[in-house]
Amino acid sequence: MKKPKYLFPLITFLLSFGCALFVAMKVFPNNPFSHTKTKQETTLLDKIQDGDIIFQTSESKQCEAVRIATNSKFSHCGIIYKINGNLFVFEAVQPVKLTLLTDWIQHGKGQKYVVKRLKNADTVLKPETLQKMKDYSQQFMGKEYDAFFEWDDTRIYCSELVWKIYKNGAGIELSKLRQLKDFNLSDERVQKIIKERYGNDIPLDEKVVAPSDLVDSALLKTVIDTY
Template identity: 85%
Template sequence: MKKSKYLFIGITFLLSFSCALFVAMKVFPNNPFSKTKNNTETSLQNKIQDGDLIFQTSESSQCEAVRIATNSKFSHCGLIYKINGNLFVFEAVQPVKLTRLEDWIQHGKGAKYLIKRLKNADAVLTPATLQKMKDYSQGFMGKEYDAYFDWSDTRIYCSELIWKIYKNAAGIELSKLKQMKDFNLSDARVQKILKERYGNDIPLDEKVVAPSDLVDSDLLKTVIDTY
C-alpha cells in the first residue's frame, strides 16, 4: 500500500515538472528557465518592459571597427524578452540565442548598458504583438552570426535581428536602412577588417543597419543609461 502511495506521488511530481518544462520551452527552445533571479535582475524587473532594446560596448576587433565606422560607442545590441518571469536578451552572436539579462550585461565593457523603448510602447506593443515578435524570433534561433553583414536571413547580425523582428512582426521600421558605403570606412582598423572579410570586393551597396542607427531612432526613448 505504501509503495503504491509513493509511486503515485512520484508520478504526480514528474507530470507537474514535465508540464512546467513544456511551458518554459514553448516560448523558446533551450530556455535556461531554471536559474533564479539575482539582485541585478530583481532590481530591473519593474523598470524593463517586454520588447525593450539594450545596447553595450563590446571589445573585439570587429566591434572596435563597428564603433569607428559608425562614430558610436555602441557595437552590440539585443532585444529584451520577459519569459516565465525572467529577463532575457535575444541576441545575434554565435549562434543567435537567448541570454540571461545579468549575464549579457557582464559581457559588455565595464558592465555598462543603455536601454531604449518605443515612445508609444504601451499602445503599440500589445500582448498579441509581443507574442508575434516572439513567434517570429523563433525562426532565427540557432542561426549563424553574420560577420559579413549580408541582408539575407541565412545568417544574421545583432542590429539586423532587432530591425527585422520589429519590421516583420510588429510592422515598425525603427530606422531607415543605410548602405555600407554610408559609414566611415577610411580608418585603417576598419580597412583591416574589411580586407579580411571581403578582400577587394567590398559590397558597398549592401543594405545595413548599425546599432547606432537604432540608438538614434526618433521612435525610441531612453529608459536606463548607465554610461
C-alpha cells in the same frame, strides 16, 4: 530503550541528501532549489518591459571597427524578452540565442548598457504583438552570426536581427536602412577588417543597419543608461 530498526538508515539518507543539496547549491548556483533573484534582477524586472532594446560596448576587433565606422560607442544590441518571469536578451552572436540578461550585461565593457523603448510602447506593443514578435524570432534561433553584414536571412547580425523583428513582428521600421558605403570606412582598423572579410570585392551598396542607427532612432526613448 530499543532504537527503531530503520532509524540509522533514515539518518544516513537525510545526511546524504543534505550534502548533495549543499553541493548542488554551490556548484550549480542557478539550480532551481537555490536560485533567488538578486537585487539587480529584481530592479531590472521592475524597470524593463517586454520588447525593450538593449545596447552595449563590446571589445573585439570587429566591434572596435563597428564603433569607428559608425562613430558610436555602441557595437552590440539585442531585444529583451520576458520569459517565465525571467529577462533574456535575444541576440545575434555565434549562434543566435537567448542569453540571461544579467549574463549579457557582464559581457559588455565595464558592464555598462543602455535600454531603449518605443515611445508609444504601451499602445503599440500589446500582448498579441509581442507574441507575434517572439513567434517571428524563432526562425532565427541557432542561425550563424553574419560577419559579412549581408541583408538576407541566411545568417544574421545583431542590429539586423532587432530591426527585422520590429519590422516583421510589429510593422515598425525603427530606422532607415543605409548602405555600407555610408559609413566611415577610411580608418585603417576598419579597412583591415573589411579586407579580411571581402578582399577586394567590397559590397558598398549592401543594405545595412548599425546599432548606432537603432540607438539614435527618433521612435525610441531611454529607459536605463548606466554610462
